[in-house]
Amino acid sequence: MASLKEEVEEKKKLIATLRNKPWRMKRRLKLLKECQAFVEEFEGALGKGKGRKLYAYKVMMAKKMIKFNRDFDNFKTACIPWERKIKEVESHFGSSVASYFIFLRWMYGLNLVLFAFMFGLVVLPEVMMGLPYGSIPRKTVPRAEQDRAMDISVLLDFGGYCKYSILFYGFYNDERTIGVLQFRLPLSYLLVGVGIFGYSLMVVIRTMARNSDEGGDGGDDGQFTFAFKMFTSWDYLIGNPETADNKYASITTSFKESIVDEQENQKDENIHLRRFLRVLANFLILCSLGGSGFLIYFVVKRSQEFANLDQDDLSWFEKNEVEFVMSLLGLVCPPLFETIAELEEYHPRIALKWQLGRIFALFLGNLYTFLFALFDEVNAKLEKEKSIRNATIWGLNEYYSNYSSYHNTTDIPPPDIHPADVIRGPCWETAVGIEFVKLTVSDIQVTYMTILIGDFLRAMIVRFLNYCWCWDLEAGFPSYGEFDISGNVLGLIFNQGMIWMGAFYAPGLVGLNVLRLLTSMYYQCWAVMSCNVPHERVFKASKSNNFYMGLLLLVLFLSLLPVVYTIMTLPPSFDCGPFSGREQMYNVVMETIENDLPAFIGNIFTYATNPGLILPAVLLMVLAIYYLNATSKNYQNANLELKKKMQMARDEEKNRRNNKENTNQVMQDLEDLLPNRSLLPPAAAEEKPPPVREKGSKSPKVAKRPGAAANGKGINIQKDVSLAAPNPKAAVTHPPGPRGPSGNARGPPPGPARGRGRGTPPSRR
């Protein structure tokens, strides 16, 4: 404050005396402007001058704004759901287990947005502005099914009233506009269906990009990892005892993680044996994957044959063979892969990734069978639909001709049949939707049951039977379960894939998933904290969740394909859903462009879909991708170079300081004379290998350092002594030019001549 006053005074004085200064006009004018601006700006701050009130007001508003921003940021952070729960899990189980829960929370957010889209733009308009239940055939339970429509068993199978409700595709009407607002439901349905994929794609890629910013794989070796952990890990702002307990656990876990990282770096490297074992392991796993793939194919083929036989002849096993085989594979293969993977001896983080990849390949087999079966069903229904459609059209024509011949008019009212009695086609989209919903529900049930039995029951048995059992259950065979990260993550990813595929045919599915994720979060957090123990070797998750995101992206593309194929190729049912009566589903968009938008937009679209325009656009995008890729690689390289330079600079300084402490003047003189420092390396070599950060050399470093410490002083002293002796001769003979003139003074030792600049070299005597 006082300094500001002084400066303002100074500037004012300068303005007053500017005329007297012997400067050019230009310079004076410039300085004058500067000073005047300065005085005007800050005089208000000092409570003088014109802008005083305004300035004080501005300062107060600025302070209030800062406080408001800070409070808002605090509020936003407090709004992040489940943060405390996840921190608790993290401090007890490590960051890899917590990364699963963070992923789960992210999924919940994504699904919430998708639900908002679906609900707000499709379900709500139909419910509020569309025709109510029972008014038209597609919204009514057919007469034949009505007496069983309320049975629990039928409802649980999603038949009956469930089937003809907003949950499924068939309920939606195909009127072009509905209600007072002229809401275009079919268009909205199609756009939301495609928009779900677009939004998910955008969010996944944005998250991947943001994560890749935070550095690569976890376990970067910094310069002072253990020192930082020791001196800086406590959070001094903690005041709550429970939080303090969590922090203790988290510090312990963090030390354990670093120990694991260190152990991995110090392992003995017998490269050939390890490579051989890894190749062997991969071969075995490929064999088992191939075997399971063949088994699935065989079983699906057989189920197709069974479908042609009479259903009553088949036993329960034969009817459910496909599901049985798939569950068996899902239970047996992951532990098998894990056992084989022990041959490979990877770092736990990398082993987790391999495990995820392999189970992913296995689950793709599941997906293949499911889609195959579904596709068969769809084709069958399409066939049936053709015949019913023909029958309906024939019936309608008959009715019209009879009516006109009977009553002799051309103004024929529509047939007066109760909606429940109308002949209905098999709505294949609703059938597909029902399949997806059933699959999701059974998936939820299996997961929850597995946790209840596999974790909770097991923990109860181990805890309470331990009192009366021969061997120690807790340390020995069953013991407490560990949290299965890979299984859970893959389950989550595949579940989301199902949702993406099914959302188009069953709008209620997204809501169901939101509920499922919500309960999953609480249920699994509880199960982990009460029934599981931390892993034997706690390892730090990689800083970015990009691996999970990558898998999710892959699944997103895989689930996009069937839906897009359906929209483009398969004909919609003729009597249910918002696209009924049209040739293809996307015709809705064409109709909208023709009827609702002005003419020239139609022209624009026609031009835009011209192949001559699309191909160059695709080419341009490919080139842009290539260019951006090349640029990013260059940046990465530059980054690495800078890091290396920084590391080298640090090492240089360390060496120079160490050498300064240990060498004498003689050494320094020599250092300057000899351009390549050939006399120094022995001393520097002691220091250089330790600071160089190679992963493999950490154990020699551990051994060398105390050794160097012990011998360092000794060796350097020896060097001093040994180098001091031949010094006079060496110094004189080496350097050419500069030594020339003083070569005449060779008689008296050249020491003082050089030593003048640096003081007397001590140990020369």
Add this chain to the structure above:
Amino acid sequence: MGSRASTLLREEEIEEIKKETGFSHSQITRLYSRFTSLDKGENGTLSREDFQRIPELAINPLGDRIINAFFPEGEDQVNFRGFMRTLAHFRPIEDNEKNKDPIASEPLNSRSNKLLFAFRLYDLDRDDKISRDELLQVLRMMVGVNISDEQLGSIADRTIQEADQNGDNSISFNEFIKVGNVYILYIDIDIDI
């Protein structure tokens, strides 16, 4: 409470404290009211039990050592001046102070004084070196019995090996400063911390 506090603290005292520690007037009066609220015995000094009542210090593994740092050698009571002198280490560094007075001695809240404060927390015997045993004590406090002794020993060895530069198997103050300086770089980059 506030008015009672300011009448007990005289203007000259506030000025002296301001010069010594660099706190502003309002900060000093606020800290004085905190001092009096901690001082249950109302005798103008704080004892160790008064500090133990602060929850953040009670649950801190290094809490006892921090409390010790407030008390000068061998004494059991600290008055307001001593309290402020120790607290001055925690004041944030401001840029415009650098221009003030180049001849005056280094302010109490300079970076190296802060690091010296932290260093003294670990160096119990005040020999200006953090030895392996002192590190082991700190580790034991932070981690409890969850990690085996020999692993703790290796952690201590590794820490010394990382930070030690002159090979005396202990961390001197200069080496400690080096660690602190690198840490400042890392907390910008390493979002995890």
